[in-house]
Amino acid sequence: xxxxxxxxxxxxxxxxxxxxxxxxxxxxxxxxxxxxxxxxxxxxxxxxxxxxxxxxxxxxxxxxxxxxxxxxxxxxxxxxxxxxxxxxxxxxxxxxxxxxxxxxxxxxxxxxxxxxxxxxxxxxxxxxxxxxxxxxxxxxxxxxxxxxxxxxxxxxxxxxxxxxxxxxxxxxxxxxxxxxxxxxxxxxxxxxxxxxxxxxxxxxxxxxxxxxxxxxxxxxxxxxxxxxxxxxxxxxxxxxxxxxxxxxxxxxxxxxxxxxxxxxxx
Amino acid sequence: xxxxxxxxxxxxxxxxxxxxxxxxxxxxxxxxxxxxxxxxxxxxxxxxxxxxxxxxxxxxxxxxxxxxxxxxxxxxxxxxxxxxxxxxxxxxxxxxxxxxxxxxxxxxxxxxxxxxxxxxxxxxxxxxxxxxxxxxxxxxxxxxxxxxxxxxxxxxxxxxxxxxxxxxxxxxxxxxxxxxxxxxxxxxxxxxxxxxxxxxxxxxxxxxxxxxxxxxxxxxxxxxxxxxxxxxxxxxxxxxxxxxxxxxxxxxxxxxxxxxxxxxxxxxxxxxxxxxxxxxxxxxxxxxxxxxxxxxxxxxxxxxxxxxxxxxxxxxxxxxxxxxxxxxxxxxxxxxxxx
Numbered sequence: 318x319x320x321x322x323x324x325x326x327x328x329x330x331x332x333x334x335x336x337x338x339x340x341x342x343x344x345x346x347x348x349x350x351x352x353x354x355x356x357x358x359x360x361x362x363x364x365x366x367x368x369x370x371x372x373x374x375x376x377x378x379x380x381x382x383x384x385x386x387x388x389x390x391x392x393x394x395x396x397x398x399x400x401x402x403x404x405x406x407x408x409x410x411x412x413x414x415x416x417x418x419x420x421x422x423x424x425x426x427x428x429x430x431x432x433x434x435x436x437x438x439x440x441x442x443x444x445x446x447x448x449x450x451x452x453x454x455x456x457x458x459x460x461x462x463x464x465x466x467x468x469x470x471x472x473x474x475x476x477x478x479x480x481x482x483x484x485x486x487x488x489x490x491x492x493x494x495x496x497x498x499x500x501x502x503x504x505x506x507x508x509x510x511x512x513x514x515x516x517x518x519x520x521x522x523x524x525x526x527x528x529x530x531x532x533x534x535x536x537x538x539x540x541x542x543x544x545x546x547x548x549x550x551x552x553x554x555x556x557x558x559x560x561x562x563x564x565x566x567x568x569x570x571x572x573x574x575x576x577x578x579x580x581x582x583x
Numbered sequence: 584x585x586x587x588x589x590x591x592x593x594x595x596x597x598x599x600x601x602x603x604x605x606x607x608x609x610x611x612x613x614x615x616x617x618x619x620x621x622x623x624x625x626x627x628x629x630x631x632x633x634x635x636x637x638x639x640x641x642x643x644x645x646x647x648x649x650x651x652x653x654x655x656x657x658x659x660x661x662x663x664x665x666x667x668x669x670x671x672x673x674x675x676x677x678x679x680x681x682x683x684x685x686x687x688x689x690x691x692x693x694x695x696x697x698x699x700x701x702x703x704x705x706x707x708x709x710x711x712x713x714x715x716x717x718x719x720x721x722x723x724x725x726x727x728x729x730x731x732x733x734x735x736x737x738x739x740x741x742x743x744x745x746x747x748x749x750x751x752x753x754x755x756x757x758x759x760x761x762x763x764x765x766x767x768x769x770x771x772x773x774x775x776x777x778x779x780x781x782x783x784x785x786x787x788x789x790x791x792x793x794x795x796x797x798x799x800x801x802x803x804x805x806x807x808x809x810x811x812x813x814x815x816x817x818x819x820x821x822x823x824x825x826x827x828x829x830x831x832x833x834x835x836x837x838x839x840x841x842x843x844x845x846x847x848x849x850x851x852x853x854x855x856x857x858x859x860x861x862x863x864x865x866x867x868x869x870x871x872x873x874x875x876x877x878x879x880x881x882x883x884x885x886x887x888x889x890x891x892x893x894x895x896x897x898x899x900x901x902x903x904x905x906x907x908x909x910x911x912x913x914x915x916x917x918x919x920x921x922x
């Protein structure tokens with residue numbers, strides 16, 4: 318039996334390289350001005366999908382929603398081995414929070430259809446919310462397994478997955494289709510294939526816009542986002558975040574008190 | 584905008600048949616938010632045998648505990664837990680719902696938000712109630728959801744101006760836990776559980792939390808040493824500290840390469856990724872590869888002689904000095920507290 322996967326990927330700002338001028342006045346980020354990378358856990362999600370295909374057969378389709386520039390990311394998916402890619406892009410999708418994003422992704426996934434597993438990274442490094450995966454699963458009415466560490470077995474319409482839980486692991490058996498979100502330790506993404514880089518270097522990924530999708534515009538982008546950015550303050554790195562503990566008997570004693578108060582030990 | 588309620592709900596998470604600390608912290612914060620809204624605090628608990636836990640929420644100011652009990656609900660499962668909570672939220676339209684930003688909270692909250700079309704903000708570091716002017720409109724008593732974003736480069740204040748329900752998750756240890764001197768007279772409201780087909784799509788085959796206690800990945804405390812520890816002999820000091828505070832010893836790649844510690848205990852990109860409650864980094868400079876394996880730890884203490892060591896960029900407590908002197912001093916300080 319073969320299994321088809323859809324992988325949700327995102328191009329994210331390299332959060333180690335953010336400066337004030339990339340913020341727009343409305344508080345959202347001007348992504349076009351940032352150095353961008355393949356969200357690390359999404360890349361691991363794609364790797365898992367490719368492993369499933371390599372072992373069982375089927376097809377891997379990578380999907381991203383973002384500005385036209387996100388086509389670069391989809392080319393990287395092709396270089397790694399994805400069979401198909403879809404770029405979901407429209408100005409009307411801009412400014413979406415996780416709810417509006419999941420609304421559009423669910424419409425895209427319905428349109429693509431014919432899937433057994435949806436893969437996504439646990440979270441993206443720009444927001445660290447870990448919300449889009451579960452919110453999309455809910456909209457699709459699918460079961461979900463978050464914090465996936467390992468796919469143990471695929472068999473006759475079922476999948477056995479090991480996931481992280483607080484202080485341990487659990488093994489779940491799910492029916493298909495299912496949505497999995499993947500943690501970074503699940504696998505190491507394969508390098509690009511030189512042959513595929515040559516083949517897809519000038520490829521232009523197909524696009525889906527509001528016109529191709531059965532979407533209610535009021536539920537997309539900033540309009541469809543219940544959460545709004547009210548205010549943004551820049552943080553000066555390396556100055557504020559930590560507390561300096563004096564290496565004296567008194568200083569260390571106070572540190573122990575703090576950790577005891579926080580129930581970390583004692 | 585629909586007329587909104589003044590209820591603040593806290594989703595109560597269980598840990599070893601008790602209420603998880605993070606939920607008690609959220610009840611403490613939720614009580615203050617409810618006061619500002621002139622509203623009331625309610626706890627929602629799903630599981631089995633919940634009487635004692637429901638009563639405990641009254642110690643923290645919950646006026647009502649909404650309890651859904653059934654033997655099939657003993658362990659957390661995305662379904663049916665999220666379905667049950669979504670139904671309760673839709674029916675009662677609380678103004679605010681708070682969750683721990685835990686494995687469970689981050690699994691259930693987005694599903695409930697998606698189902699009820701509510702705004703949800705992850706990993707808030709502060710929550711306040713304030714009147715807000717947004718896009719030239721006045722919104723009385725909104726929940727300000729304050730959180731870091733973009734890898735900690737900015738702090739954003741998020742609001743949910745136009746929806747009846749505002750949801751947020753908060754990490755453990757962020758809010759203060761403050762029980763009342765005198766518990767409130769709360770009531771327990773039991774809601775029956777009705778199973779649905781969807782609830783059975785996923786089964787738990789195995790769960791091993793216990794076994795994991797010997798495993799570095801699951802240890803709540805990790806004492807890690809780097810090349811700066813100087814020798815294999817010196818790692819014994821780390822072991823002594825770890826034994827004392829209930830932790831495990833780990834090392835950076837440089838320490839492993841130098842033969843100070845075995846490869847199985849290497850933390851970092853080419854080793855293990857860990858998320859303990861406490862990570863002590865002694866004599867570790869903090870190369871990006873190492874930080875990638877530990878920067879999600881709840882609290883990080885970094886000890887290094889170099890005040891500009893990159894490890895200090897991800898730590899919560901910075902100690903400048905020689906680990907060989909500071910570790911014994913820490914051991915001493917801890918022993919003194921136990922006396």
